[in-house]
Amino acid sequence: MKKNQDTRSDQVAAADHTAAVALKSMMDSFQSPLLGYVTKLIGSRQSAAQDIVQEVFLRAFRKMQRDGQNSIKNPRCWLFRVAHNLAMDTGRKRGRQKNMQDTLMHDPVTQGNIFPGSTAADYAVDRDEMYKLALQAVDELPEEQRNVVLLKIMQDMTLKQISEITGLKIGTVNYRLTQALRSLAEKMKKVGFFET
């Protein structure tokens, strides 16, 4: 009888220990992707994203402590699902809406080079500028499209994983993704990419 009790308390301690260890490895592997995803998803100050991801890890810890380390079978999906839900709850009051057109009007072409070998054409298109525009275009997607794009392209997930995380049907995910890509492609085209 007494022995049983001891074993149980041993197990509790062991569970705490392993939960902490498991959480550490989770944090190592997933904090960057999660922070990246949530930041892009809610598009507000970084601290909000940090708040959310912190809560995600704490929930993971509590769950592992309660139900054992193996209770989270697929950490990636689990973490992203919780993060997604939390972000959806808080992300409604998004304050940032940049006007893409304004940025596009900005032309980095230089004038009056004093140094040899540098012509204005060199700087006309900058790869970074393009990336910036691409990310902005993602920001401007409606929320339900944005999250599938982020999961698919940024996190490189399968449609099935996305459907698990967002709770949508695979068909819906696929539809939204296609819509999003189409509108993205159009935006990029408007800006003058893909001229051949």
Next chain:
Amino acid sequence: MVFGELDADLKQKISAHLDECEKCRAMHDDMAATVKIMQEAFQNEPAQVFEPAYRDAINEEIRESLQSQSPTGKWRRFMSTLNRPSLTPAKVLWRMAAVFVALLLLAGLLTTPTLKKAFEGSSQLSFEQEQLDNNHAVEDAKRAMPGPPSEPPPVAKPKREAVATTLEHGRLARSAGRETTARNRPQGADSTVGGDTLLAEAATMPAKEAESRAPDAAKNKLAITREDTGEKAGISFDDYEESGKMALSTRAKIVPPAGIRKSDEAQLPAQTESKALADIAGTRSSKRRNEAGQTIVRPDTEPTAADLPAAKESGGKSVFRAPRVNPFVLTESDRYSTFAMDTDTASYMIARRYLAQNQTPPAGAIRVEDFVNVFDYNYPTDTDRIFGIFADGAPSPFRKELKLVKIGVQGRVVGRANRKAAHLIFVVDTSGSMDQADRLPLVKQSLNLLLDQLDDEDWITLISCDTEPHLLLDAVPVKQAPQVRKRINSLQTGGSTNLLGGIKLAYQIARRAFRTGGVNRVMLCSDGAANVGPTKSDELLEQVAEYRQQGITFTSIGFGIGTYNDEILEKLANKGDGTYIFIDSLAQAREVFVEKLAATLQYIAKDAKIQVEFNPLQVRRYRLLGYENRDIEDDEFRNDSVDAGEVGSGQSVTALYEVELRSPTGSKEAENATDLATVYVRYRDLDTGKVEEVSRKLGADIILDRKRDSDPRFFLAACAAEFAEILRGSEYASGTSLTEIVNYLEKISAALPLDDKVRELLAMVRRAKALKPTGGE
């Protein structure tokens, strides 16, 4: 990717449809292209990690949840182990003894005054230091590290944590060190930040149990250490374990280790004091040895003013990381200043490029030594000796109370005829990002220029490198020029960047077609926008360093600006005994590959180091301008295995020191000691393979009241350095305006009418001034 997850049947149907329907085809292509750009864009984003406050909060929460149930559970478990039938009395005794010892240690730890002393000592130190060298960087450091100075050291927390602390002190200290790292590098891409304190918390179980897990824990620790050795995160655990005595994680936190034995305890104050000396001197180098010969390791990442803009800049842009700015050092506490020779000029070229685009160069891209070394100071070359040492000094033009000492080391010139046969292995980055006029097309032009200069005996290997490396020319003699040219001109861009693959292949070929007694050089032409994570770049660096030993050197040639990753290219060149060149125009290419080909290809010395020993009787304090990331430990100067700088034929290295002289005391000693300093240069002669050392004493008479007209080159060096200091936001240059520099340079330019470089510098300073409406005031 758009259709990546469909089954084969459907895919076929769709692709059939796409072949027919032009409209859908176009849409599909656009979408695919969009996905590609998006992917690249996301990859280009800096990775985010938790801010320390958030991570701490997680740790705190977990700690609480662990403690809420632990005390009773622990006690029950402890009692039950005693009752276990499997335990022999001997085992029980042994365990009790272990617990007893642990308790003793704990008591000792809590009562010992050492801790308190150490803590007080360190906070006092930073105060003194501020007073002494008026170093605002310290304040910056504090600002960037809120908390620690006022926080009690972790050990000060009582009992509950004490067990964890004694067992896991190393990790606590480490994590503290890493916090600083994380703060300085908010965009740190890998897993440097992890809740390692979690493990410490988890160890709040009975001592004996934790003991049995100790080997396991040790493994974990090592794993963590290995993870971020590349990052050089403050404290190397190995060092820590070796010295086993003291870990200094931040200025304010001193965590004494567990098994402090009595003898060690006695040593602790002594060590603290010797650290104190180092601190008072204001030396903030990453490693210093104290009298006991133990390494005190400190984070190499103390924030400086220059760090901050650099961090901002890297938000998806070019990655530049500023080194700290050398502080003033009191000669009495450290009379030696040691650094590796560095003949790179890339930082200057990058700044020129930015200014040409009407942009202020990021502070992180500025290296003072690069600015100074761009210019020709007309040191006489001596054909007999490999290096000549030259020095002159004058009152500092920008800070009246100080003297500026310019030390030049000039390398011998090797004639064209003496050049060794070379095997040049070019790795050309042909990824999508190179598809701009100043990148791949310029690479082609540069290579064609070089080809004209090479001899028939030289070999050339050409590897293009996008998603996969492609071997285009395999150690082909240059006399087959038409074929070589054709290959070079056929280079095309596309795909992502697999630099690692390209460099690996390059070294394979370099090893296979090794030219004994010749120059074997891998030359990377890239914009540095490699899609390799930090772990991969570490791997890259290791490889480069390994082959260096075998006589294969590495040169980074940077092209283009924008996604340009300065840091990795410089690191590669430093590790690979090579140089780092930045080419932004055909004119620059001509300079590197035609006019200075011998210097580019033929080194006269490697592992060249300079040590300046100041005379404390004459010099009160000194500051080395630049060379921050070329710092070498003073007592490593005569360690010939330390990787230092390489010097090409006819190249010179110039270092500037700001010194404050002692006012004449009239003491006999001071009268007798007329030498300001002694300059030592130590290098390995690449012809003979022997290590040699030359030195020169600098008398006080080198410091004269110089005039701009008669000594224009001295002031040129001063101006170049001051300009760089302003650009990188150095505190020391805060009193100088760009207008002052312009005034000086106008005079200098008039005195040196034939030197285009001076006019160029003047144009750059003017441009920078125009960008800063305040003119830097």
